[in-house]
Amino acid sequence: MGTIKEFILDMISPITMMKFSIMDVIEILIIAVLIYNIIKWVRDTRAWVLMKGILVLFLFYILATILGFDAILWIFQNGVGVGITALVILFQPELRKALEQLGKRNIVTPFFESQEANVFSDETIGEIVKATYELAKARTGALIVIERNVKLDDYEQTGIALDAKLTSQLLINIFEHNTPLHDGAVIVRGNRVTSATCYLPLSENTRLSKDLGTRHRAAVGISEVTDSFTIVVSEETGGVAIAENGELTRRVGREFLYDRLIELQNKTEDTEETKKGFFGKAASFAKHSVGGRKADK
Numbered sequence: 001m002g003t004i005k006e007f008i009l010d011m012i013s014p015i016t017m018m019k020f021s022i023m024d025v026i027e028i029l030i031i032a033v034l035i036y037n038i039i040k041w042v043r044d045t046r047a048w049v050l051m052k053g054i055l056v057l058f059l060f061y062i063l064a065t066i067l068g069f070d071a072i073l074w075i076f077q078n079g080v081g082v083g084i085t086a087l088v089i090l091f092q093p094e095l096r097k098a099l100e101q102l103g104k105r106n107i108v109t110p111f112f113e114s115q116e117a118n119v120f121s122d123e124t125i126g127e128i129v130k131a132t133y134e135l136a137k138a139r140t141g142a143l144i145v146i147e148r149n150v151k152l153d154d155y156e157q158t159g160i161a162l163d164a165k166l167t168s169q170l171l172i173n174i175f176e177h178n179t180p181l182h183d184g185a186v187i188v189r190g191n192r193v194t195s196a197t198c199y200l201p202l203s204e205n206t207r208l209s210k211d212l213g214t215r216h217r218a219a220v221g222i223s224e225v226t227d228s229f230t231i232v233v234s235e236e237t238g239g240v241a242i243a244e245n246g247e248l249t250r251r252v253g254r255e256f257l258y259d260r261l262i263e264l265q266n267k268t269e270d271t272e273e274t275k276k277g278f279f280g281k282a283a284s285f286a287k288h289s290v291g292g293r294k295a296d297k
Contacts, residue, residue, distance in 0.1 A: 050090060120146075124166050124191045125261045131171035132231055132240055133254055141235030142175040143185040143215050145200070148264070150226040152187050159184060159198035166193050175233075185218065185230075201225060208248065219243035229264055231257070 064072040088095070128144065135142045145152065160181065164170060166188060174181045174196050184197035203220035219230040224246040232241045240257065241250040 054087075120166075120188070120191050120261075120265060122265075125258065125265065127166055127168040128171070128188075128231070128261065129254060129258050131168035132233060132257065134168065134172055135175055135233045136238045136240050139235060139238040140172075140175050140177065140233065141215055142171070142231070142233040143200070143219060144171065144231040145185050145187050145198070145219075145222055146229040146231070146264070147187060147189045147194075148227045148229060150228065152189075152222075152226060152228060155185075155198050155200060155222070156187055156195040159187070159195040161195050162193050163195075164193050166191055185222075203246070205246070212248075216241060216243075216248060220246060220248050223247070229260075 061073075061076050064076070128146075132142070132144070145155075170193060171186065173179065174186055174193075176182060181196040185200050186196045187194050187198055200218040201221040201224075202214065202217045203224055205220060205224075208217065208220060213234075213236075215235070216232055219232045219241070220243045222228055223230055223243040228244070230243040232243065233239075234241070239250060240252045241248055242252050242257065242260065243249075
């Protein structure tokens with residue numbers, strides 16, 4: 001306990017001796033906003049899983065420092081250079097995309113505007129379920145990917161942009177045989193179909209059944225690299241399956257699919273506050289605080 005206490009005091013003492021000015025406060029706020037937006041960007045990409053692994057290593061490094069594990073600290077210190085190079089290689093697609101977006105958009109606007117959550121309505125759930133089982137009844141193959149927290153912009157760009165209100169008739173017409181848009185996946189964001197004929201990564205999971213076709217492997221593949229929820233209709237059997245978190249559930253009934261979509265809807269609404277901008281959150285907090293004081297009166 002004494003070692004831990006000394007370590008904490010050594011970390012805190014330089015901070016307590018500092019004298020802060022107005023410019024220091026402004027600088028801290030700017031850094032806080034930048035760090036917040038970097039974390040938000042990481043959460044919207046596949047880099048979030050890698051960042052959690054890096055966080056575990058960082059906590060292990062702190063523990064090794066406190067307990068004085070010299071050999072482990074030596075490994076960490078000599079592996080920093082290699083680690084930074086490895087991070088640049090691992091995050092290369094995400095870093096390139098972030099720099100491209102930074103060049104296209106206004107830098108100031110995202111700090112003041114809140115980002116809409118991917119909330120879909122009860123009507124949309126009903127339309128998705130209706131279309132799914134109409135397609136299954138006709139044995140028409142379909143692949144519907146519902147976006148959640150991780151953005152699917154890269155996969156949208158492989159297809160044809162639609163940005164149309166989601167209806168059961170629209171989905172049925174898209175996947176109808178011999179139509180220009182029937183091949184590939186449809187991506188759904190909120191209550192809208194954003195694009196069709198999208199190409200998805202195929203899963204390389206050897207545990208998947210050999211009788212599964214490309215459509216099912218694509219559904220599992222996109223669920224392995226994102227947190228999306230995918231509905232698959234088999235063209236051969238008319239069976240309905242769902243894929244999420246790298247797992248495929250087959251022979252899904254109408255009620256089960258409806259209940260699962262309701263669960264996703266509730267989770268999405270719960271995370272709406274985490275999707276707001278930095279100043280949007282502050283405004284929301286102030287609004288609720290004022291409302292609470294009025295209620296107390």
